[in-house]
Amino acid sequence: MQHIEIATLLKSEPSLHEVSVKGWVRSFRSNRFIALNDGSTIKNIQCVVDFEKFEEEILKKITVGAAIHVRGLLVESQGQGQAVEIQVSKVEILGEANPEEVKLTILSPKRHSIETLREQAHLRVRTNTFSAVMRTRSKLAFAVHDYFQKNGFNYMNTPVITGSDAEGAGEMFRLSSLDPKNPPLNEDGSINYKEDFFGKETNLTVSGQLEAETYAMGLGKVYTFGPTFRAENSNTSRHLAEFWMIEPEVAFNDLDANMDLAEDFIKYIITYALENCADDLEFLEERLFQDEKNKPQAERSEMKLREKLQFILDNNFKRVTYTEAIEILKRSKPNQKKKFKYIIEEWGADLQSEHERFLVEKHFKCPVILFDYPANIKAFYMRLNEDGKTVRAMDVLFPGIGEIVGGSQREERYDVLKSKMESMGIDEKELWWYLELRKFGTAVHSGFGLGFERMVQFVTGMGNIRDVIPYPRTPGNAEF
Amino acid sequence: MQHIEIATLLKSEPSLHEVSVKGWVRSFRSNRFIALNDGSTIKNIQCVVDFEKFEEEILKKITVGAAIHVRGLLVESQGQGQAVEIQVSKVEILGEANPEEVKLTILSPKRHSIETLREQAHLRVRTNTFSAVMRTRSKLAFAVHDYFQKNGFNYMNTPVITGSDAEGAGEMFRLSSLDPKNPPLNEDGSINYKEDFFGKETNLTVSGQLEAETYAMGLGKVYTFGPTFRAENSNTSRHLAEFWMIEPEVAFNDLDANMDLAEDFIKYIITYALENCADDLEFLEERLFQDEKNKPQAERSEMKLREKLQFILDNNFKRVTYTEAIEILKRSKPNQKKKFKYIIEEWGADLQSEHERFLVEKHFKCPVILFDYPANIKAFYMRLNEDGKTVRAMDVLFPGIGEIVGGSQREERYDVLKSKMESMGIDEKELWWYLELRKFGTAVHSGFGLGFERMVQFVTGMGNIRDVIPYPRTPGNAEF
Numbered sequence: 001m002q003h004i005e006i007a008t009l010l011k012s013e014p015s016l017h018e019v020s021v022k023g024w025v026r027s028f029r030s031n032r033f034i035a036l037n038d039g040s041t042i043k044n045i046q047c048v049v050d051f052e053k054f055e056e057e058i059l060k061k062i063t064v065g066a067a068i069h070v071r072g073l074l075v076e077s078q079g080q081g082q083a084v085e086i087q088v089s090k091v092e093i094l095g096e097a098n099p100e101e102v103k104l105t106i107l108s109p110k111r112h113s114i115e116t117l118r119e120q121a122h123l124r125v126r127t128n129t130f131s132a133v134m135r136t137r138s139k140l141a142f143a144v145h146d147y148f149q150k151n152g153f154n155y156m157n158t159p160v161i162t163g164s165d166a167e168g169a170g171e172m173f174r175l176s177s178l179d180p181k182n183p184p185l186n187e188d189g190s191i192n193y194k195e196d197f198f199g200k201e202t203n204l205t206v207s208g209q210l211e212a213e214t215y216a217m218g219l220g221k222v223y224t225f226g227p228t229f230r231a232e233n234s235n236t237s238r239h240l241a242e243f244w245m246i247e248p249e250v251a252f253n254d255l256d257a258n259m260d261l262a263e264d265f266i267k268y269i270i271t272y273a274l275e276n277c278a279d280d281l282e283f284l285e286e287r288l289f290q291d292e293k294n295k296p297q298a299e300r301s302e303m304k305l306r307e308k309l310q311f312i313l314d315n316n317f318k319r320v321t322y323t324e325a326i327e328i329l330k331r332s333k334p335n336q337k338k339k340f341k342y343i344i345e346e347w348g349a350d351l352q353s354e355h356e357r358f359l360v361e362k363h364f365k366c367p368v369i370l371f372d373y374p375a376n377i378k379a380f381y382m383r384l385n386e387d388g389k390t391v392r393a394m395d396v397l398f399p400g401i402g403e404i405v406g407g408s409q410r411e412e413r414y415d416v417l418k419s420k421m422e423s424m425g426i427d428e429k430e431l432w433w434y435l436e437l438r439k440f441g442t443a444v445h446s447g448f449g450l451g452f453e454r455m456v457q458f459v460t461g462m463g464n465i466r467d468v469i470p471y472p473r474t475p476g477n478a479e480f
Numbered sequence: 481m482q483h484i485e486i487a488t489l490l491k492s493e494p495s496l497h498e499v500s501v502k503g504w505v506r507s508f509r510s511n512r513f514i515a516l517n518d519g520s521t522i523k524n525i526q527c528v529v530d531f532e533k534f535e536e537e538i539l540k541k542i543t544v545g546a547a548i549h550v551r552g553l554l555v556e557s558q559g560q561g562q563a564v565e566i567q568v569s570k571v572e573i574l575g576e577a578n579p580e581e582v583k584l585t586i587l588s589p590k591r592h593s594i595e596t597l598r599e600q601a602h603l604r605v606r607t608n609t610f611s612a613v614m615r616t617r618s619k620l621a622f623a624v625h626d627y628f629q630k631n632g633f634n635y636m637n638t639p640v641i642t643g644s645d646a647e648g649a650g651e652m653f654r655l656s657s658l659d660p661k662n663p664p665l666n667e668d669g670s671i672n673y674k675e676d677f678f679g680k681e682t683n684l685t686v687s688g689q690l691e692a693e694t695y696a697m698g699l700g701k702v703y704t705f706g707p708t709f710r711a712e713n714s715n716t717s718r719h720l721a722e723f724w725m726i727e728p729e730v731a732f733n734d735l736d737a738n739m740d741l742a743e744d745f746i747k748y749i750i751t752y753a754l755e756n757c758a759d760d761l762e763f764l765e766e767r768l769f770q771d772e773k774n775k776p777q778a779e780r781s782e783m784k785l786r787e788k789l790q791f792i793l794d795n796n797f798k799r800v801t802y803t804e805a806i807e808i809l810k811r812s813k814p815n816q817k818k819k820f821k822y823i824i825e826e827w828g829a830d831l832q833s834e835h836e837r838f839l840v841e842k843h844f845k846c847p848v849i850l851f852d853y854p855a856n857i858k859a860f861y862m863r864l865n866e867d868g869k870t871v872r873a874m875d876v877l878f879p880g881i882g883e884i885v886g887g888s889q890r891e892e893r894y895d896v897l898k899s900k901m902e903s904m905g906i907d908e909k910e911l912w913w914y915l916e917l918r919k920f921g922t923a924v925h926s927g928f929g930l931g932f933e934r935m936v937q938f939v940t941g942m943g944n945i946r947d948v949i950p951y952p953r954t955p956g957n958a959e960f
Contacts, residue, residue, distance in 0.1 A: 003732060005632060005700070007632070022731075022732045022923070023700075024698075024921045025921070038700045038731070039634075039698050039699035039700035039701075039731070040632060040699075040700050040701075065920045065921045066921045067921035067922060067923040094732075094921070094922070094923045094924070095892070095918075095920075095921045095922030095923050096921070097919070097920045097921045098919070101919060101920070102920060105920065107920055121913075122691075122694040122913035122914075122916065122917065123694075123698075123916075123920070125694070125695050125698035125699060126697075126698040130698075131698060131699060134634060134636065134695070134699060135634055135699065137635075137636075138629075138633075138634040138635040138636065139629075141625075141635045142625055142629045142635065145621075145622055145625050149618075149619075149622045152485060152487070152520055153618075154519075154614060154615055154618040155617075155618040155621045155622065156614065156617075156618065156950055157707070157724055157949065157950065158950065158951065159722060159950075159951045159953060159958070159960070160640065160684075160707045160709075160722055161653075161709075161721070161722050161953050161958055162958065163958035163959060163960075164960075171657075173641075173655050173656070173657060173677070174655070174656055174657065174660065175653050175654070175655055175684070176653070176654055176656065176660070177651075177653060177654065177711050180654065180656065180660075180663060180671055181663070181669075181670075181671060183660060183661070189661075190661075191660055191661060197653070197711055197713075197721070197955060197956075198721075198953070198955070198956060198957060198958035199956040199957070199958075200958060202958050204640075204655070211602075211950065211951060211960060214602040214603075214605070214950075214960075215605050215614070215950060217606075218504075218519050218603075218605035218606040218610075218611060219519035219520075219605060219611060219614060219615065220485070220503075220518045220519035220520050221519075221520075226706070226707065227637070227640045227706065227707065229640075229641075231657050231677055233677075241641070241677070241678075242639060242640055242641050244637055251502070251518070251519070252483060252502045252574075412575070433601075433602035433960055434602075436602065436603075437602065438575075439577070439578070439581060440545045440575075440577045440581070440582060440585065440587055440603070441504045441505070441545045441546045441547035441574070441575045441576070441577045442547060442574070442575035443502070443547040443574045443575050444574070469637065470636055470637065470638065470639075470691065470694075470695060471638065471639045471691060473639060473641050473678070475677060475678070476677075476678060476679040477678060477679070478639070478641055478642065478643035478678035478679075478680060478682050479643060480639070480643075480644075480691060480694075480913055
């Protein structure tokens with residue numbers, strides 16, 4: 001008889017047919033009630049054992065963490081909290097879990113710190129919190145594909161290994177197959193990368209945008225969803241050295257259309273999560289609520305988790321120019337009373353997280369899209385406005401998390417791009433292909449990047465980005 | 481007025497409302513017929529220009545490769561090959577394409593070799609062949625997610641950067657942030673990787689399987705779909721240094737269930753492609769047919785492209801043990817007549833591509849799943865059979881392409897796995913977490929890997945794997 005998933009079983013009607021289920025023991029109370037979980041849902045199925053009918057030898061192996069196979073009738077539950085339960089007729093022990101050894105792990109039924117859970121990342125997905133986070137992550141990832149495919153975008157895979165270091169989004173990891181101790185040298189003493197695997201120096205990509213642009217200019221609408229890398233020594237709750245990024249790029253879209261796309265896309269995936277992860281989000285909401293009880297009032301969230309998600313759906317993202325934002329910030333209380341760490345004195349200042357959060361959480365009290373930033377604090381490929389000093393850049397700012405999307409209309413004019421690259425010291429020989437796009441049927445186009453883990457953090461309410469990816473990579477940590 | 485995608489327009493009824501469309505000129509015949517493409521479909525929309533109504537200045541800029549914006553009425557087409565066409569009232573040149581410069585690129589309207597197209601990988605997606613391949617690739621990728629999500633699997637992202645080099649699937653790329661010329665050394669003269677970014681030596685992953693197993697043992701059913709890497713000097717039409725792999729892993733699945741899953745999954749994504757990529761596959765089928773006309777009869781495909789795909793759907797995959805296969809091969813004509821490059825003499829021989837193709841194409845004439853291979857030619861993690869000499873490995877073999885899937889039931893027994901690792905020299909200290917899975921509620925589980933690009937090759941009929949990924953990475957090549 002084929003076993004059934006617990007998620008399916010919990011939605012079934014009681015029946016006189018025997019059912020079969022496999023999973024891991026979460027608890028075994030009074031030698032009678034097994035709470036069994038198989039990962040298909042956060043909910044356990046209650047399996048009721050008549051201990052007089054089973055051998056002691058079997059019963060004592062039904063311990064927390066053990067894998068078992070249960071057969072029996074699915075009956076209406078007598079207890080609270082579930083509609084159905086299994087009246088067990090047969091138990092088979094698939095894999096034991098020695099209670100003395102379990103005690104030393106996070107599988108043991110007591111409260112473990114989030115840091116301890118992180119150290120046992122190979123086991124943490126068996127806890128309620130992490131199984132809920134990872135199921136939600138999976139659904140969100142699907143929502144990303146679902147949205148873009150429904151809207152006529154083509155998924156493309158941009159290269160992870162890149163021969164270009166001109167992307168300018170951050171520090172890169174170097175890749176090599178040369179003997180690390182005695183690499184071949186050129187006559188001038190530099191390393192001879194011509195002898196390396198790719199015949200040149202290579203790095204891990206920091207963004208697929210430039211390649212995505214080449215495909216948008218042929219397929220029209222494309223998106224990437226792949227790993228990107230930063231070799232930056234940022235030990236924060238918001239940074240990973242390896243993270244997944246989503247980058248749509250659309251031919252003929254100007255900045256307004258780009259903003260529309262970002263807002264529509266974000267609302268779609270949040271709606272998808274609310275509709276498809278109800279049980280997990282209910283659990284995560286309660287977890288966050290309990291967690292914040294230990295915090296001072298001022299640090300607690302104003303809204304509960306799902307209320308916050310609904311809030312995003314119910315509000316138009318407020319679109320504000322950088323120039324307007326600077327005026328608001330200059331006149332703001334925290335600026336005048338010098339409560340900001342970085343005081344805003346004049347136009348041109350780079351905005352810090354504190355400023356973004358002030359705008360979103362205190363001033364506008366809704367998601368904000370800032371646009372038309374000063375050219376000299378933004379990347380070379382952003383389209384210069386007619387004023388000659390701002391570019392068509394945009395950042396989407398969210399409550400509690402700050403920047404969640406960064407994007408722009410791209411500079412489509414050959415001469416403007418070329419001179420911008422020259423003035424910023426970007427080697428034309430490396431990006432000849434990027435420049436060439438502007439020679440053959442160039443057109444207005446736009447795109448943005450969304451760090452997937454930040455979105456998962458936002459939706460699940462997890463405070464640390466290391467807890468929303470299975471095996472986080474951070475400075476000093478590449479375990480598992 | 482919002483512009484409409486050509487794919488949508490071609491399905492529309494003629495109308496008296498003006499439509500707006502943007503795209504790139506594929507051809508402009510007789511100063512009258514513009515074939516316009518925007519990447520949303522392989523089909524062009526015909527835009528009919530009454531040249532007397534337009535200025536010469538505009539008309540001469542409507543050249544191959546130029547980006548234009550066309551407005552006009554959507555009317556019933558007078559010509560053949562399309563139901564509707566646009567009666568142009570307005571043309572705006574968005575981006576010119578100088579004909580003299582276009583001549584030097586693959587955008588020029590003549591036959592270019594596939595190698596030349598590869599050198600201009602940033603432009604090749606504007607050709608019919610590559611736009612068809614890449615749209616199909618996108619649909620196939622979505623089919624992968626669609627299949628697994630519908631069947632209750634959780635998508636997971638396994639790490640690209642790995643501190644472990646014990647996975648054993650092939651040569652790895654080394655990653656570092658140390659000064660490549662003067663790396664810090666230990667007292668014994670070896671490189672001090674403790675000072676590197678992650679505090680240890682790190683490589684690019686060759687497989688996410690081991691990490692996927694940890695998640696299957698908590699979430700039940702998981703799959704990965706991400707980039708994997710091989711630092712192998714294989715300059716063939718079937719190998720990439722960077723490619724995308726799909727790896728499902730399922731708790732409680734034995735090898736039979738694993739075979740069922742592989743067959744069902746493959747049939748689903750092929751069905752999806754046939755249903756959702758009809759225009760592109762029609763084009764690619766004709767392309768392949770024309771391409772093979774230049775080949776000697778013996779090298780031509782026996783079936784047309786879509787016929788071959790339908791053939792996979794219509795046949796059960798034949799399941800054959802390695803031992804049976806060896807008997808068949810030993811007695812086969814090419815073996816007896818010494819036509820094989822590698823003559824099969826006895827049980828234990830590793831099968832080569834020529835043997836796999838003989839079994840699939842000549843003997844069984846259908847897709848084949850070989851299983852129960854000799855333990856000593858397979859990886860350490862595969863489950864040992866009761867005979868003590870074979871393991872529960874499986875390979876799915878396809879006509880024309882050979883191995884497309886490799887998988888196994890995993891060794892779930894702690895002691896057996898531990899001694900296998902010892903005997904194969906795999907450091908327990910590196911894979912402590914993998915071994916530990918077998919301590920806490922171990923269970924039968926299985927999974928497999930499918931190289932995504934090989935599947936795209938199979939479905940699109942492209943002969944070289946470099947032509948089914950946007951920017952291929954191969955020895956000596958990391959351009960773009």
